[in-house]
Amino acid sequence: MTFEETKDKIRKYAERYAERKGYRLNPNAEELDLVYEGLAKRREQYGAQYCPCRIVLGDKQEDRKIICPCVYHEEEIEQDGMCHCALFFKAE
Template structure:
C-alpha cells in the first residue's frame, strides 16, 4: 500500500473518531497534515499508527497505548485543551 493510501485510511478512521467524540482536529491544517503523514510513516514502517510524538518501547502491551488516538489524549485535552502531538483539540461549545 502506498504511503498516501495509508494516510487516507488513517484520516478516514480518525474523522470517524472525532465525529463521535468531544474532540476535533486542530484547526491548523498544515499541522494536521504533518501529523497524519507521521502516523502513516509509522504504520508503514512499524505496522501501527503510533503517535509521532511518543517512542514505541517494543513492549506490545505498552505500545498499544500509543496507537492514535492514544490512551493519553483525553487527559491531555481535558488539562490543556489539546493533545501532546497537537492533532486533537477540544470542540468549541
Template sequence: MTEEGDQEEQTILTWARNYAKKHHWVLNPDEKKLGIVIRGLARNKQKYGEQYCPCRLRSGDKEKDAAIICPCIYHEEEVEKDGSCHCRLYFRKDALSE
C-alpha cells in the same frame, strides 16, 4: 510518498475525523500541522504495523508500546485538561477559541 502511503494517509485522516466527531472534538485546523501528524501515523503504521503516536517514543516493547497506539491511552485526559492531545491532533472545540 508512494501511492500506497498517500492512500494510508487518507484512510487515517478519514478515521481521525470520524473519531473526533464521535467525541465532539475537531482535528487541528492548521492543515500543515495536521498533515505532519497524519504522515507520522501512516509512516508508523507502514513501518511497525501499528498507528503509533508520532509524538511519543516507542520503547520497542510491543506490550508497553500498545499504550501509544493512536488514539493513545492519554488523549482523552489531555484533551479535557489541556484542550488538545499531546500531538495536537484532537482539540476540544472550545479550546480553539481560547
C-alpha cells in the same frame, strides 16, 4: 497500499473519531497534515498507528498504550485543550 492511501486511511479514522468524541481536528491544515504523515509513517514502519510524538519502546504491551487514539489523549485534551501531538482539540 501506497503511502498516500495509508495517509488517507488515517485521515478518515481521525475524522470519524473526532466526530464520535465531539473533538475538533487541528484547525491548522499544515500541522494536521504533519500528524497524519507521522501516523502513516509509523503504520508503515511498525504495522500500527503509533503516536508520532512518542517513543516506540519495542515492548508490545507498553506500546499498545500509544496506538492512536492513545490512552493519554482524553486527559490531555481535558487539561491542555489538545492531545500531545495536536491532532485532536477540545470542542469550543
